[in-house]
Amino acid sequence: MATAPLGEYPRARRAQVTPADAGLATYGVRRVPGLRREEVAMSAGMSVDYYIRLEQGREKSPSAQVLDALSQVLQLDDDARLHLYRRAGLTPTPTRVSVPERVDPELLRLMDMWPDNPAIVLGRAYDILAGNRLACALFDGFKQGPNLLKKIFLDPDAQVFYRDWEQVARYTVAGFRLLQGRTPNDPRIREVVEDLSRRSADFVAMWERHEARGTRLASKRFRHPEAGDLTLRINAFDVRSTPGQELIVYHAEPGTSSAEALALLGTLAATGEEEPVHSALTLPGYRPS
Template structure:
């Protein structure tokens, strides 16, 4: 039987809802994690047969009303609900993107005018398309990239670099899942997912949870080999001149230990650049 993105998503999310969260009495030993199919169907107000056909890929045209009801039962937030609509085919994804991504020269010049703030531009598959001098110093050359997901899951030093590695990894994967739902036919996104699924068991486990979330972490902790630990705030901006690209800017709280470490890192970067 053909497996569909909608069926996979429904099964994965169903398994993550505890019966007591939705008022389902829990009696005896349950053979499945989360909710049973018939419980989801009853709570959503659809027939059990119809819901089974959705999961099995034999029904591919649910109405918005059905999706809204399922979103409520599966306790989906706004991002996850949007992803459900997309995998159900009710929100159009973007066209297949194959052209090489380029960063606007004006944006590059702007980033270079921020010597005190690490700044990077991410492409449609979290490829690092550009960065200013301080960003490259912070991320130490983007080993196993230049791709943010590759660094998180394949770089041997990632778990040391990110003291909150699991939290960072889960948020990044959930954001990538939402991105994949918006552009399901993008070959670069498929390439990243396939490679990481093959090379990282941690990624495969997180990816199969089907979490979809657009909001990024407001701050991250980094442990840099030269300047120690930093906590940096994050601001993300869509690049209007290049849909799909995102500008990420980091900054430290003025007067903090992190601000001092970031300033030292900037000095070291300049010194190294001058030879």
């Protein structure tokens, strides 16, 4: 009987996981380089017969729960888990994410090469993981902590800084609601929601509207204490090297007063003390506020 594509994959992957990797004790001489079928089945909480049918291609419709269990036992990363799901003809639900977020060093270098454009990298819970010098000057050094939602709702100057504060807040909360729907078990997203629910009645009111929106505002109007009023257009890009991260770049229309204000802000940033924020969430001792 020909082996189905799904069967080939877990069989090859179990050969690459040793009992020690899986936390299993071993006794006697082993005839296979990795895990035995019965060890995979036991660790994944399924019968040996069912797992054998999977490898032989006789089980055509494994459930998402079965694939998740196999992914854990076979120690598949996100890409390998996605491949397993695709082999089975399913689309995976997002995994629970708990590891610190880091920004690709090449992306950091690229951002630092943009002296005329504020640029930030947002993480999976709208944490500001990185910002170039001009972005730090625009957002006043992220003094309310590196999280965009907390900047909007907890900064006492936010409703002056964002000239259309209510619109900005509603769009940001709706985007965050969409993130939560995609990864409902993400501990960092839950932490941000719980913290803001305790500290901001405005957030609670908007959160309870249950608006979910992926579209960002095309532009935002700011009132900076030193540079004055700016209207900046926004371009958002998914970071392919780190799924879940988003690069946000701001720019002013040439020849406008906003372009002049942004140039002034760039001069102030170049002569001031603002330093780029690089992977703030991975700095030693950092704890999100």
